[in-house]
Amino acid sequence: MVEITAGLVKQLRDSTGVGMMDCKKALAETNGDMEAAVDWLRTRGLAKAAKKADRVAAEGLVGVVTTGTSAAVVEVNSETDFVARNEQFQSIVSNVAKLALDAEGDVVKLGEMPFPGTGHSVSAEITEAVAKIGENMGLRRTAHVSVGNGVVESYVHNAVKTGLGKIGILVALESTGDKAVLSTLGKQLAMHIAATNPLSIDPEDLDQTVVARERAIILEQVKESGKSAEIAEKMVDGRMRKYFEEVTLLAQTFVIDGETKVRDAIKNAEKDAGAPIKLTRFVRFALGEGIEKVETDFAAEVAATAGVK
Incomplete structure:
Protein backbone atom coordinates (compact mmCIF):
# COMPACT_ATOMS: atom_id res chain seq x y z
CA MET A 1 0.00 0.00 0.00
CA VAL A 2 1.31 3.44 -0.93
CA GLU A 3 2.25 5.69 2.01
CA ILE A 4 0.00 8.73 2.17
CA THR A 5 2.54 11.45 2.92
CA ALA A 6 1.89 15.02 3.96
CA GLY A 7 3.35 16.08 0.63
CA LEU A 8 0.81 14.05 -1.32
CA VAL A 9 -2.03 15.45 0.75
CA LYS A 10 -0.79 19.00 0.22
CA GLN A 11 -0.45 18.43 -3.54
CA LEU A 12 -4.04 17.22 -3.78
CA ARG A 13 -5.25 20.05 -1.58
CA ASP A 14 -3.46 22.65 -3.72
CA SER A 15 -4.94 21.26 -6.91
CA THR A 16 -8.52 20.95 -5.63
CA GLY A 17 -8.88 23.40 -2.77
CA VAL A 18 -10.49 20.67 -0.67
CA GLY A 19 -9.73 20.32 3.07
CA MET A 20 -6.75 18.31 4.29
CA MET A 21 -8.77 15.53 5.95
CA ASP A 22 -10.91 14.95 2.86
CA CYS A 23 -7.76 14.90 0.69
CA LYS A 24 -6.12 12.37 2.98
CA LYS A 25 -9.22 10.17 2.87
CA ALA A 26 -9.40 10.42 -0.93
CA LEU A 27 -5.77 9.35 -1.30
CA ALA A 28 -6.28 6.47 1.12
CA GLU A 29 -9.34 5.29 -0.80
CA THR A 30 -7.46 5.40 -4.14
CA ASN A 31 -4.12 3.98 -2.91
CA GLY A 32 -2.33 7.28 -3.47
CA ASP A 33 -3.37 7.70 -7.12
CA MET A 34 -3.61 11.48 -7.57
CA GLU A 35 -5.96 11.49 -10.59
CA ALA A 36 -8.19 8.85 -9.04
CA ALA A 37 -8.25 10.87 -5.80
CA VAL A 38 -9.40 13.96 -7.70
CA ASP A 39 -12.17 11.90 -9.30
CA TRP A 40 -13.07 10.47 -5.89
CA LEU A 41 -13.51 14.00 -4.54
CA ARG A 42 -15.45 15.12 -7.58
CA THR A 43 -17.91 12.20 -7.39
CA ARG A 44 -18.72 13.31 -3.85
CA GLY A 45 -19.10 16.92 -4.84
CA LEU A 46 -16.18 18.08 -2.72
CA ALA A 47 -13.97 19.40 -5.49
CA LYS A 48 -16.96 21.14 -7.02
CA ALA A 49 -17.67 22.78 -3.67
CA ALA A 50 -14.09 23.98 -3.36
CA LYS A 51 -14.24 25.79 -6.70
CA LYS A 52 -17.14 27.83 -5.39
CA ALA A 53 -15.44 28.70 -2.11
CA ASP A 54 -13.96 31.98 -3.36
CA ARG A 55 -17.36 33.44 -4.24
CA VAL A 56 -18.81 35.94 -1.79
CA ALA A 57 -21.61 34.50 0.34
CA ALA A 58 -23.41 37.39 2.01
CA GLU A 204 -19.47 51.44 30.24
CA ASP A 205 -19.88 48.46 27.90
CA LEU A 206 -18.93 50.39 24.76
CA ASP A 207 -15.68 49.61 23.00
CA GLN A 208 -13.41 52.36 24.30
CA THR A 209 -11.62 52.53 20.95
CA VAL A 210 -14.94 53.43 19.33
CA VAL A 211 -15.62 56.01 22.03
CA ALA A 212 -12.19 57.62 21.61
CA ARG A 213 -12.58 57.79 17.84
CA GLU A 214 -16.01 59.39 18.13
CA ARG A 215 -14.73 61.94 20.63
CA ALA A 216 -11.78 62.80 18.37
CA ILE A 217 -14.09 63.37 15.41
CA ILE A 218 -16.40 65.61 17.42
CA LEU A 219 -13.42 67.54 18.83
CA GLU A 220 -12.13 68.28 15.32
CA GLN A 221 -15.58 69.46 14.27
CA VAL A 222 -15.81 71.77 17.27
CA LYS A 223 -12.31 73.17 16.74
CA GLU A 224 -13.30 74.27 13.26
CA SER A 225 -16.06 76.41 14.78
CA GLY A 226 -13.41 78.70 16.33
CA LYS A 227 -14.74 78.37 19.89
CA SER A 228 -12.47 78.77 22.91
CA ALA A 229 -10.91 75.65 24.41
CA GLU A 230 -13.21 75.79 27.44
CA ILE A 231 -16.38 76.14 25.40
CA ALA A 232 -15.16 73.55 22.89
CA GLU A 233 -14.66 71.01 25.68
CA LYS A 234 -18.19 71.59 26.98
CA MET A 235 -19.56 71.20 23.45
CA VAL A 236 -17.70 67.92 23.04
CA ASP A 237 -19.08 66.62 26.35
CA GLY A 238 -22.60 67.57 25.31
CA ARG A 239 -22.34 65.87 21.94
CA MET A 240 -20.84 62.75 23.53
CA ARG A 241 -23.82 62.55 25.90
CA LYS A 242 -26.10 62.72 22.87
CA TYR A 243 -24.01 60.06 21.16
CA PHE A 244 -24.37 57.72 24.16
CA GLU A 245 -28.14 58.25 24.12
CA GLU A 246 -28.23 57.23 20.49
CA VAL A 247 -26.05 54.09 20.63
CA LEU A 287 -27.47 38.83 7.85
CA GLY A 288 -24.29 39.68 5.94
CA GLU A 289 -23.23 42.59 8.16
CA GLY A 290 -19.52 43.21 7.83
CA ILE A 291 -19.14 41.11 4.69
CA GLU A 292 -17.72 43.09 1.79
CA LYS A 293 -19.97 42.52 -1.18
CA VAL A 294 -18.43 42.81 -4.62
CA GLU A 295 -20.43 45.14 -6.81
CA THR A 296 -20.47 44.01 -10.41
CA ASP A 297 -21.56 45.71 -13.63
CA PHE A 298 -23.75 43.02 -15.19
CA ALA A 299 -23.95 44.79 -18.56
CA ALA A 300 -20.15 45.06 -18.68
CA GLU A 301 -19.81 41.36 -17.84
CA VAL A 302 -22.14 40.40 -20.69
CA ALA A 303 -20.29 42.69 -23.10
CA ALA A 304 -16.94 41.23 -22.05
CA THR A 305 -18.20 37.70 -22.53
CA ALA A 306 -19.49 38.59 -25.99
CA GLY A 307 -16.19 40.24 -26.90
CA VAL A 308 -17.73 43.69 -27.19
CA LYS A 309 -15.37 46.58 -26.47
Missing part, protein backbone atom coordinates in the same frame (compact mmCIF):
# COMPACT_ATOMS: atom_id res chain seq x y z
CA GLU A 59 -27.01 36.16 1.76
CA GLY A 60 -28.54 33.19 3.58
CA LEU A 61 -30.38 33.00 6.89
CA VAL A 62 -30.08 33.77 10.57
CA GLY A 63 -31.49 31.01 12.77
CA VAL A 64 -32.67 31.37 16.37
CA VAL A 65 -33.62 28.77 19.01
CA THR A 66 -34.76 29.51 22.58
CA THR A 67 -35.41 27.17 25.52
CA GLY A 68 -36.62 29.56 28.23
CA THR A 69 -33.38 30.20 30.14
CA SER A 70 -31.00 29.86 27.20
CA ALA A 71 -30.95 30.59 23.48
CA ALA A 72 -28.64 30.46 20.49
CA VAL A 73 -28.36 32.28 17.20
CA VAL A 74 -26.44 31.29 14.06
CA GLU A 75 -25.70 32.82 10.68
CA VAL A 76 -25.33 30.51 7.69
CA ASN A 77 -24.51 32.28 4.45
CA SER A 78 -25.22 31.60 0.79
CA GLU A 79 -24.52 33.59 -2.36
CA THR A 80 -28.11 34.49 -3.22
CA ASP A 81 -31.39 35.13 -1.48
CA PHE A 82 -32.92 32.51 -3.79
CA VAL A 83 -31.09 29.76 -1.86
CA ALA A 84 -32.43 31.15 1.42
CA ARG A 85 -35.88 30.14 0.15
CA ASN A 86 -34.67 26.59 -0.56
CA GLU A 87 -36.26 24.09 1.86
CA GLN A 88 -33.07 22.02 2.11
CA PHE A 89 -31.07 25.09 3.10
CA GLN A 90 -33.73 26.17 5.60
CA SER A 91 -33.68 22.71 7.17
CA ILE A 92 -29.90 22.84 7.52
CA VAL A 93 -30.00 26.24 9.25
CA SER A 94 -32.79 25.11 11.61
CA ASN A 95 -30.83 22.03 12.65
CA VAL A 96 -27.60 23.99 13.06
CA ALA A 97 -29.42 26.50 15.30
CA LYS A 98 -30.65 23.69 17.55
CA LEU A 99 -27.14 22.26 17.82
CA ALA A 100 -25.81 25.73 18.67
CA LEU A 101 -27.47 25.51 22.09
CA ASP A 102 -24.78 22.97 23.05
CA ALA A 103 -21.96 24.74 21.18
CA GLU A 104 -22.40 27.71 23.55
CA GLY A 105 -21.06 30.32 21.13
CA ASP A 106 -18.10 28.31 19.80
CA VAL A 107 -18.41 28.29 16.00
CA VAL A 108 -15.51 25.84 15.56
CA LYS A 109 -17.12 23.40 17.98
CA LEU A 110 -20.45 23.84 16.21
CA GLY A 111 -18.90 23.04 12.83
CA GLU A 112 -17.43 19.81 14.21
CA MET A 113 -20.64 18.61 15.88
CA PRO A 114 -22.47 15.63 14.30
CA PHE A 115 -25.26 16.72 11.96
CA PRO A 116 -28.48 14.80 12.78
CA GLY A 117 -29.09 11.64 10.79
CA THR A 118 -26.02 11.87 8.55
CA GLY A 119 -23.02 10.36 10.31
CA HIS A 120 -20.91 13.41 9.49
CA SER A 121 -20.29 16.90 10.84
CA VAL A 122 -22.14 20.19 10.39
CA SER A 123 -19.30 21.46 8.19
CA ALA A 124 -19.46 18.34 6.03
CA GLU A 125 -23.23 18.70 5.65
CA ILE A 126 -22.82 22.28 4.46
CA THR A 127 -20.10 21.17 2.03
CA GLU A 128 -22.42 18.53 0.58
CA ALA A 129 -25.17 21.13 0.25
CA VAL A 130 -22.80 23.35 -1.74
CA ALA A 131 -22.39 20.57 -4.28
CA LYS A 132 -26.12 19.80 -4.44
CA ILE A 133 -27.48 23.35 -4.50
CA GLY A 134 -24.64 24.85 -6.52
CA GLU A 135 -23.70 27.88 -4.43
CA ASN A 136 -20.97 28.72 -1.98
CA MET A 137 -22.23 28.47 1.62
CA GLY A 138 -20.68 28.78 5.03
CA LEU A 139 -21.33 28.67 8.74
CA ARG A 140 -20.19 32.16 9.69
CA ARG A 141 -20.87 32.70 13.39
CA THR A 142 -22.91 31.76 16.44
CA ALA A 143 -23.72 33.19 19.87
CA HIS A 144 -25.26 31.77 23.03
CA VAL A 145 -27.10 33.54 25.85
CA SER A 146 -28.36 32.15 29.16
CA VAL A 147 -29.65 33.25 32.57
CA GLY A 148 -29.83 31.61 35.99
CA ASN A 149 -33.24 33.03 36.88
CA GLY A 150 -35.45 34.81 34.38
CA VAL A 151 -35.97 34.43 30.65
CA VAL A 152 -34.17 34.68 27.35
CA GLU A 153 -36.42 35.96 24.58
CA SER A 154 -35.86 36.32 20.85
CA TYR A 155 -37.17 38.06 17.78
CA VAL A 156 -36.62 37.27 14.10
CA HIS A 157 -37.14 40.03 11.56
CA ASN A 158 -38.16 39.25 7.97
CA ALA A 159 -38.92 35.68 9.01
CA VAL A 160 -39.31 33.09 6.24
CA LYS A 161 -40.16 30.37 8.76
CA THR A 162 -40.34 30.10 12.53
CA GLY A 163 -36.90 30.97 13.87
CA LEU A 164 -35.41 31.81 10.46
CA GLY A 165 -34.98 35.26 8.94
CA LYS A 166 -32.70 38.19 8.11
CA ILE A 167 -32.13 39.57 11.62
CA GLY A 168 -32.02 37.55 14.83
CA ILE A 169 -32.12 39.05 18.34
CA LEU A 170 -31.57 37.46 21.76
CA VAL A 171 -32.34 39.28 25.02
CA ALA A 172 -31.42 37.98 28.49
CA LEU A 173 -33.39 39.20 31.53
CA GLU A 174 -32.31 38.14 35.01
CA SER A 175 -35.21 38.20 37.49
CA THR A 176 -37.23 36.08 39.90
CA GLY A 177 -40.36 37.93 38.80
CA ASP A 178 -43.45 36.81 36.88
CA LYS A 179 -42.32 34.90 33.78
CA ALA A 180 -45.19 36.14 31.61
CA VAL A 181 -44.28 39.77 32.31
CA LEU A 182 -40.60 39.06 31.68
CA SER A 183 -41.41 37.28 28.43
CA THR A 184 -43.51 40.20 27.14
CA LEU A 185 -40.81 42.71 28.05
CA GLY A 186 -38.10 40.54 26.50
CA LYS A 187 -39.93 40.29 23.20
CA GLN A 188 -40.52 44.05 23.12
CA LEU A 189 -36.86 44.75 23.86
CA ALA A 190 -35.82 42.34 21.13
CA MET A 191 -38.00 44.17 18.61
CA HIS A 192 -36.55 47.48 19.79
CA ILE A 193 -32.99 46.19 19.31
CA ALA A 194 -33.84 44.96 15.83
CA ALA A 195 -35.01 48.46 14.92
CA THR A 196 -32.33 50.61 16.60
CA ASN A 197 -29.19 48.44 16.51
CA PRO A 198 -27.59 49.67 19.76
CA LEU A 199 -23.86 49.10 20.23
CA SER A 200 -24.04 48.19 23.92
CA ILE A 201 -26.28 48.12 26.97
CA ASP A 202 -24.73 51.25 28.53
CA PRO A 203 -21.71 53.54 27.96
CA THR A 248 -26.54 52.60 24.12
CA LEU A 249 -29.66 50.56 24.71
CA LEU A 250 -30.75 51.73 28.15
CA ALA A 251 -30.53 55.40 27.12
CA GLN A 252 -32.51 54.98 23.90
CA THR A 253 -36.17 55.95 23.55
CA PHE A 254 -38.28 52.80 23.64
CA VAL A 255 -39.73 52.29 20.15
CA ILE A 256 -42.76 50.49 21.58
CA ASP A 257 -44.21 53.74 22.97
CA GLY A 258 -41.91 56.37 21.44
CA GLU A 259 -41.60 58.24 24.75
CA THR A 260 -40.08 56.20 27.58
CA LYS A 261 -36.37 55.54 27.90
CA VAL A 262 -35.57 51.81 27.80
CA ARG A 263 -34.15 51.89 31.33
CA ASP A 264 -37.43 53.39 32.56
CA ALA A 265 -39.50 50.85 30.63
CA ILE A 266 -37.62 48.07 32.42
CA LYS A 267 -38.11 49.81 35.77
CA ASN A 268 -41.85 50.15 35.09
CA ALA A 269 -42.11 46.45 34.23
CA GLU A 270 -40.66 45.56 37.63
CA LYS A 271 -43.93 46.65 39.26
CA ASP A 272 -45.91 44.08 37.27
CA ALA A 273 -43.21 41.41 37.57
CA GLY A 274 -43.01 41.80 41.33
CA ALA A 275 -39.21 41.75 41.37
CA PRO A 276 -36.16 43.63 40.09
CA ILE A 277 -35.24 43.03 36.42
CA LYS A 278 -31.73 43.24 35.02
CA LEU A 279 -30.97 43.24 31.32
CA THR A 280 -27.72 41.26 31.35
CA ARG A 281 -27.01 40.79 27.65
CA PHE A 282 -28.33 41.11 24.13
CA VAL A 283 -27.13 39.75 20.78
CA ARG A 284 -28.08 41.08 17.36
CA PHE A 285 -27.16 39.19 14.18
CA ALA A 286 -28.00 40.96 10.92
Whole structure:
Protein backbone atom coordinates (compact mmCIF):
# COMPACT_ATOMS: atom_id res chain seq x y z
CA MET A 1 0.00 0.00 0.00
CA VAL A 2 1.31 3.44 -0.93
CA GLU A 3 2.25 5.69 2.01
CA ILE A 4 0.00 8.73 2.17
CA THR A 5 2.54 11.45 2.92
CA ALA A 6 1.89 15.02 3.96
CA GLY A 7 3.35 16.08 0.63
CA LEU A 8 0.81 14.05 -1.32
CA VAL A 9 -2.03 15.45 0.75
CA LYS A 10 -0.79 19.00 0.22
CA GLN A 11 -0.45 18.43 -3.54
CA LEU A 12 -4.04 17.22 -3.78
CA ARG A 13 -5.25 20.05 -1.58
CA ASP A 14 -3.46 22.65 -3.72
CA SER A 15 -4.94 21.26 -6.91
CA THR A 16 -8.52 20.95 -5.63
CA GLY A 17 -8.88 23.40 -2.77
CA VAL A 18 -10.49 20.67 -0.67
CA GLY A 19 -9.73 20.32 3.07
CA MET A 20 -6.75 18.31 4.29
CA MET A 21 -8.77 15.53 5.95
CA ASP A 22 -10.91 14.95 2.86
CA CYS A 23 -7.76 14.90 0.69
CA LYS A 24 -6.12 12.37 2.98
CA LYS A 25 -9.22 10.17 2.87
CA ALA A 26 -9.40 10.42 -0.93
CA LEU A 27 -5.77 9.35 -1.30
CA ALA A 28 -6.28 6.47 1.12
CA GLU A 29 -9.34 5.29 -0.80
CA THR A 30 -7.46 5.40 -4.14
CA ASN A 31 -4.12 3.98 -2.91
CA GLY A 32 -2.33 7.28 -3.47
CA ASP A 33 -3.37 7.70 -7.12
CA MET A 34 -3.61 11.48 -7.57
CA GLU A 35 -5.96 11.49 -10.59
CA ALA A 36 -8.19 8.85 -9.04
CA ALA A 37 -8.25 10.87 -5.80
CA VAL A 38 -9.40 13.96 -7.70
CA ASP A 39 -12.17 11.90 -9.30
CA TRP A 40 -13.07 10.47 -5.89
CA LEU A 41 -13.51 14.00 -4.54
CA ARG A 42 -15.45 15.12 -7.58
CA THR A 43 -17.91 12.20 -7.39
CA ARG A 44 -18.72 13.31 -3.85
CA GLY A 45 -19.10 16.92 -4.84
CA LEU A 46 -16.18 18.08 -2.72
CA ALA A 47 -13.97 19.40 -5.49
CA LYS A 48 -16.96 21.14 -7.02
CA ALA A 49 -17.67 22.78 -3.67
CA ALA A 50 -14.09 23.98 -3.36
CA LYS A 51 -14.24 25.79 -6.70
CA LYS A 52 -17.14 27.83 -5.39
CA ALA A 53 -15.44 28.70 -2.11
CA ASP A 54 -13.96 31.98 -3.36
CA ARG A 55 -17.36 33.44 -4.24
CA VAL A 56 -18.81 35.94 -1.79
CA ALA A 57 -21.61 34.50 0.34
CA ALA A 58 -23.41 37.39 2.01
CA GLU A 59 -27.01 36.16 1.76
CA GLY A 60 -28.54 33.19 3.58
CA LEU A 61 -30.38 33.00 6.89
CA VAL A 62 -30.08 33.77 10.57
CA GLY A 63 -31.49 31.01 12.77
CA VAL A 64 -32.67 31.37 16.37
CA VAL A 65 -33.62 28.77 19.01
CA THR A 66 -34.76 29.51 22.58
CA THR A 67 -35.41 27.17 25.52
CA GLY A 68 -36.62 29.56 28.23
CA THR A 69 -33.38 30.20 30.14
CA SER A 70 -31.00 29.86 27.20
CA ALA A 71 -30.95 30.59 23.48
CA ALA A 72 -28.64 30.46 20.49
CA VAL A 73 -28.36 32.28 17.20
CA VAL A 74 -26.44 31.29 14.06
CA GLU A 75 -25.70 32.82 10.68
CA VAL A 76 -25.33 30.51 7.69
CA ASN A 77 -24.51 32.28 4.45
CA SER A 78 -25.22 31.60 0.79
CA GLU A 79 -24.52 33.59 -2.36
CA THR A 80 -28.11 34.49 -3.22
CA ASP A 81 -31.39 35.13 -1.48
CA PHE A 82 -32.92 32.51 -3.79
CA VAL A 83 -31.09 29.76 -1.86
CA ALA A 84 -32.43 31.15 1.42
CA ARG A 85 -35.88 30.14 0.15
CA ASN A 86 -34.67 26.59 -0.56
CA GLU A 87 -36.26 24.09 1.86
CA GLN A 88 -33.07 22.02 2.11
CA PHE A 89 -31.07 25.09 3.10
CA GLN A 90 -33.73 26.17 5.60
CA SER A 91 -33.68 22.71 7.17
CA ILE A 92 -29.90 22.84 7.52
CA VAL A 93 -30.00 26.24 9.25
CA SER A 94 -32.79 25.11 11.61
CA ASN A 95 -30.83 22.03 12.65
CA VAL A 96 -27.60 23.99 13.06
CA ALA A 97 -29.42 26.50 15.30
CA LYS A 98 -30.65 23.69 17.55
CA LEU A 99 -27.14 22.26 17.82
CA ALA A 100 -25.81 25.73 18.67
CA LEU A 101 -27.47 25.51 22.09
CA ASP A 102 -24.78 22.97 23.05
CA ALA A 103 -21.96 24.74 21.18
CA GLU A 104 -22.40 27.71 23.55
CA GLY A 105 -21.06 30.32 21.13
CA ASP A 106 -18.10 28.31 19.80
CA VAL A 107 -18.41 28.29 16.00
CA VAL A 108 -15.51 25.84 15.56
CA LYS A 109 -17.12 23.40 17.98
CA LEU A 110 -20.45 23.84 16.21
CA GLY A 111 -18.90 23.04 12.83
CA GLU A 112 -17.43 19.81 14.21
CA MET A 113 -20.64 18.61 15.88
CA PRO A 114 -22.47 15.63 14.30
CA PHE A 115 -25.26 16.72 11.96
CA PRO A 116 -28.48 14.80 12.78
CA GLY A 117 -29.09 11.64 10.79
CA THR A 118 -26.02 11.87 8.55
CA GLY A 119 -23.02 10.36 10.31
CA HIS A 120 -20.91 13.41 9.49
CA SER A 121 -20.29 16.90 10.84
CA VAL A 122 -22.14 20.19 10.39
CA SER A 123 -19.30 21.46 8.19
CA ALA A 124 -19.46 18.34 6.03
CA GLU A 125 -23.23 18.70 5.65
CA ILE A 126 -22.82 22.28 4.46
CA THR A 127 -20.10 21.17 2.03
CA GLU A 128 -22.42 18.53 0.58
CA ALA A 129 -25.17 21.13 0.25
CA VAL A 130 -22.80 23.35 -1.74
CA ALA A 131 -22.39 20.57 -4.28
CA LYS A 132 -26.12 19.80 -4.44
CA ILE A 133 -27.48 23.35 -4.50
CA GLY A 134 -24.64 24.85 -6.52
CA GLU A 135 -23.70 27.88 -4.43
CA ASN A 136 -20.97 28.72 -1.98
CA MET A 137 -22.23 28.47 1.62
CA GLY A 138 -20.68 28.78 5.03
CA LEU A 139 -21.33 28.67 8.74
CA ARG A 140 -20.19 32.16 9.69
CA ARG A 141 -20.87 32.70 13.39
CA THR A 142 -22.91 31.76 16.44
CA ALA A 143 -23.72 33.19 19.87
CA HIS A 144 -25.26 31.77 23.03
CA VAL A 145 -27.10 33.54 25.85
CA SER A 146 -28.36 32.15 29.16
CA VAL A 147 -29.65 33.25 32.57
CA GLY A 148 -29.83 31.61 35.99
CA ASN A 149 -33.24 33.03 36.88
CA GLY A 150 -35.45 34.81 34.38
CA VAL A 151 -35.97 34.43 30.65
CA VAL A 152 -34.17 34.68 27.35
CA GLU A 153 -36.42 35.96 24.58
CA SER A 154 -35.86 36.32 20.85
CA TYR A 155 -37.17 38.06 17.78
CA VAL A 156 -36.62 37.27 14.10
CA HIS A 157 -37.14 40.03 11.56
CA ASN A 158 -38.16 39.25 7.97
CA ALA A 159 -38.92 35.68 9.01
CA VAL A 160 -39.31 33.09 6.24
CA LYS A 161 -40.16 30.37 8.76
CA THR A 162 -40.34 30.10 12.53
CA GLY A 163 -36.90 30.97 13.87
CA LEU A 164 -35.41 31.81 10.46
CA GLY A 165 -34.98 35.26 8.94
CA LYS A 166 -32.70 38.19 8.11
CA ILE A 167 -32.13 39.57 11.62
CA GLY A 168 -32.02 37.55 14.83
CA ILE A 169 -32.12 39.05 18.34
CA LEU A 170 -31.57 37.46 21.76
CA VAL A 171 -32.34 39.28 25.02
CA ALA A 172 -31.42 37.98 28.49
CA LEU A 173 -33.39 39.20 31.53
CA GLU A 174 -32.31 38.14 35.01
CA SER A 175 -35.21 38.20 37.49
CA THR A 176 -37.23 36.08 39.90
CA GLY A 177 -40.36 37.93 38.80
CA ASP A 178 -43.45 36.81 36.88
CA LYS A 179 -42.32 34.90 33.78
CA ALA A 180 -45.19 36.14 31.61
CA VAL A 181 -44.28 39.77 32.31
CA LEU A 182 -40.60 39.06 31.68
CA SER A 183 -41.41 37.28 28.43
CA THR A 184 -43.51 40.20 27.14
CA LEU A 185 -40.81 42.71 28.05
CA GLY A 186 -38.10 40.54 26.50
CA LYS A 187 -39.93 40.29 23.20
CA GLN A 188 -40.52 44.05 23.12
CA LEU A 189 -36.86 44.75 23.86
CA ALA A 190 -35.82 42.34 21.13
CA MET A 191 -38.00 44.17 18.61
CA HIS A 192 -36.55 47.48 19.79
CA ILE A 193 -32.99 46.19 19.31
CA ALA A 194 -33.84 44.96 15.83
CA ALA A 195 -35.01 48.46 14.92
CA THR A 196 -32.33 50.61 16.60
CA ASN A 197 -29.19 48.44 16.51
CA PRO A 198 -27.59 49.67 19.76
CA LEU A 199 -23.86 49.10 20.23
CA SER A 200 -24.04 48.19 23.92
CA ILE A 201 -26.28 48.12 26.97
CA ASP A 202 -24.73 51.25 28.53
CA PRO A 203 -21.71 53.54 27.96
CA GLU A 204 -19.47 51.44 30.24
CA ASP A 205 -19.88 48.46 27.90
CA LEU A 206 -18.93 50.39 24.76
CA ASP A 207 -15.68 49.61 23.00
CA GLN A 208 -13.41 52.36 24.30
CA THR A 209 -11.62 52.53 20.95
CA VAL A 210 -14.94 53.43 19.33
CA VAL A 211 -15.62 56.01 22.03
CA ALA A 212 -12.19 57.62 21.61
CA ARG A 213 -12.58 57.79 17.84
CA GLU A 214 -16.01 59.39 18.13
CA ARG A 215 -14.73 61.94 20.63
CA ALA A 216 -11.78 62.80 18.37
CA ILE A 217 -14.09 63.37 15.41
CA ILE A 218 -16.40 65.61 17.42
CA LEU A 219 -13.42 67.54 18.83
CA GLU A 220 -12.13 68.28 15.32
CA GLN A 221 -15.58 69.46 14.27
CA VAL A 222 -15.81 71.77 17.27
CA LYS A 223 -12.31 73.17 16.74
CA GLU A 224 -13.30 74.27 13.26
CA SER A 225 -16.06 76.41 14.78
CA GLY A 226 -13.41 78.70 16.33
CA LYS A 227 -14.74 78.37 19.89
CA SER A 228 -12.47 78.77 22.91
CA ALA A 229 -10.91 75.65 24.41
CA GLU A 230 -13.21 75.79 27.44
CA ILE A 231 -16.38 76.14 25.40
CA ALA A 232 -15.16 73.55 22.89
CA GLU A 233 -14.66 71.01 25.68
CA LYS A 234 -18.19 71.59 26.98
CA MET A 235 -19.56 71.20 23.45
CA VAL A 236 -17.70 67.92 23.04
CA ASP A 237 -19.08 66.62 26.35
CA GLY A 238 -22.60 67.57 25.31
CA ARG A 239 -22.34 65.87 21.94
CA MET A 240 -20.84 62.75 23.53
CA ARG A 241 -23.82 62.55 25.90
CA LYS A 242 -26.10 62.72 22.87
CA TYR A 243 -24.01 60.06 21.16
CA PHE A 244 -24.37 57.72 24.16
CA GLU A 245 -28.14 58.25 24.12
CA GLU A 246 -28.23 57.23 20.49
CA VAL A 247 -26.05 54.09 20.63
CA THR A 248 -26.54 52.60 24.12
CA LEU A 249 -29.66 50.56 24.71
CA LEU A 250 -30.75 51.73 28.15
CA ALA A 251 -30.53 55.40 27.12
CA GLN A 252 -32.51 54.98 23.90
CA THR A 253 -36.17 55.95 23.55
CA PHE A 254 -38.28 52.80 23.64
CA VAL A 255 -39.73 52.29 20.15
CA ILE A 256 -42.76 50.49 21.58
CA ASP A 257 -44.21 53.74 22.97
CA GLY A 258 -41.91 56.37 21.44
CA GLU A 259 -41.60 58.24 24.75
CA THR A 260 -40.08 56.20 27.58
CA LYS A 261 -36.37 55.54 27.90
CA VAL A 262 -35.57 51.81 27.80
CA ARG A 263 -34.15 51.89 31.33
CA ASP A 264 -37.43 53.39 32.56
CA ALA A 265 -39.50 50.85 30.63
CA ILE A 266 -37.62 48.07 32.42
CA LYS A 267 -38.11 49.81 35.77
CA ASN A 268 -41.85 50.15 35.09
CA ALA A 269 -42.11 46.45 34.23
CA GLU A 270 -40.66 45.56 37.63
CA LYS A 271 -43.93 46.65 39.26
CA ASP A 272 -45.91 44.08 37.27
CA ALA A 273 -43.21 41.41 37.57
CA GLY A 274 -43.01 41.80 41.33
CA ALA A 275 -39.21 41.75 41.37
CA PRO A 276 -36.16 43.63 40.09
CA ILE A 277 -35.24 43.03 36.42
CA LYS A 278 -31.73 43.24 35.02
CA LEU A 279 -30.97 43.24 31.32
CA THR A 280 -27.72 41.26 31.35
CA ARG A 281 -27.01 40.79 27.65
CA PHE A 282 -28.33 41.11 24.13
CA VAL A 283 -27.13 39.75 20.78
CA ARG A 284 -28.08 41.08 17.36
CA PHE A 285 -27.16 39.19 14.18
CA ALA A 286 -28.00 40.96 10.92
CA LEU A 287 -27.47 38.83 7.85
CA GLY A 288 -24.29 39.68 5.94
CA GLU A 289 -23.23 42.59 8.16
CA GLY A 290 -19.52 43.21 7.83
CA ILE A 291 -19.14 41.11 4.69
CA GLU A 292 -17.72 43.09 1.79
CA LYS A 293 -19.97 42.52 -1.18
CA VAL A 294 -18.43 42.81 -4.62
CA GLU A 295 -20.43 45.14 -6.81
CA THR A 296 -20.47 44.01 -10.41
CA ASP A 297 -21.56 45.71 -13.63
CA PHE A 298 -23.75 43.02 -15.19
CA ALA A 299 -23.95 44.79 -18.56
CA ALA A 300 -20.15 45.06 -18.68
CA GLU A 301 -19.81 41.36 -17.84
CA VAL A 302 -22.14 40.40 -20.69
CA ALA A 303 -20.29 42.69 -23.10
CA ALA A 304 -16.94 41.23 -22.05
CA THR A 305 -18.20 37.70 -22.53
CA ALA A 306 -19.49 38.59 -25.99
CA GLY A 307 -16.19 40.24 -26.90
CA VAL A 308 -17.73 43.69 -27.19
CA LYS A 309 -15.37 46.58 -26.47
